[in-house]
Amino acid sequence: MREFKDLHSIEEIDTFINNNQLAFLYVSMPNCSVCHGLLPQIQELMEKYPQIELAHVDASEVEAVAGKFSVFTAPVLLLFVDGKEYVREARIVHMDLFNEKIQKIYENVAE
Numbered sequence: 001m002r003e004f005k006d007l008h009s010i011e012e013i014d015t016f017i018n019n020n021q022l023a024f025l026y027v028s029m030p031n032c033s034v035c036h037g038l039l040p041q042i043q044e045l046m047e048k049y050p051q052i053e054l055a056h057v058d059a060s061e062v063e064a065v066a067g068k069f070s071v072f073t074a075p076v077l078l079l080f081v082d083g084k085e086y087v088r089e090a091r092i093v094h095m096d097l098f099n100e101k102i103q104k105i106y107e108n109v110a111e
Contacts, residue, residue, distance in 0.1 A: 001040070001043040001044055001047065002043055002046050002047060002050075002054055003043075003054070004026060004039075004043070004054045004055055004056035005053075005054065005055045005056070006055070006056050006057075006058075007025075007055050007056065007057050007062070008061060008062060009062060010062065010064045010065065010068060013025065013055070013057060013062070013065065013068075016053070016055050017080045017083055018083050020053040020080075021051075021081065021082055021109065021110075022049075022051055022052040022053060022079070022080075022081060022105075022106070022109060022110060023052075023053050023055065023079070023080040024046070024052050024053065024054050024055065024077070024078070024079050024080075025055050025056075025057060025069075025076075025077075025078040025079075025080070026039065026042060026054070026055070026056045026057070026075060026076075026077055027056075027057045027059050027065055027069070027071055027074060027075060027076040027077075027078070028056065028057075028058060028059065028074050028075045029058070029059050029060055029074040029075075030058060030060055032074045032075065034074070034075060034091060034092070035074050035075040038075055038093060039056075039075075041095055042077065045095065045098075045099055045102075048099075048103075049102060049103075049106050049110070051106070051110040052079070052102075052106065052110075059071060059074055069085075071090075072090075073090050073091045074090075074091070075090070075091070075093075076088065076089070076090045076091075077089040077090070077093060077098070079101075079102065079105065081105060081109055086105055087101050087102065087105065
C-alpha cells in the first residue's frame with residue numbers, strides 16, 4: 001500500500017500542493033474512527049494512481065488547515081490539480097463514486 005507523507009504546517013501543505021501536479025490531501029483527527037477506517041481503503045485505491053502524490057494532515061496538530069480549506073468535519077479528502085481543488089469528499093465517502101471522480105481527472109491529466 002502507498003504511504004502518505006505527514007505534513008505538519010500550513011507552509012508544508014502549500015508547498016506540497018504547489019510542487020505536485022496531482023496532490024491528494026487526507027485531513028483527519030486522532031479520535032475519529034471513520035478517519036482510521038477509511039485511510040486503508042484510500043491507500044489501496046491510490047495504488048491505481050501512482051502519479052498522485054499523497055499527504056496526510058492531522059487537523060488537531062495543524063489547526064489552521066480548518067480555516068484555509070473550510071474543513072468542518074473529518075475526514076476530508078482533497079484532490080488538487082495544478083494547485084486548484086478539483087475533488088472534495090468529507091465524512092462519509094462512497095468509494096465507488098470517489099474512484100470514478102479520481103479516474104476521470106487522472107485520465108485527463110496524467111497522460
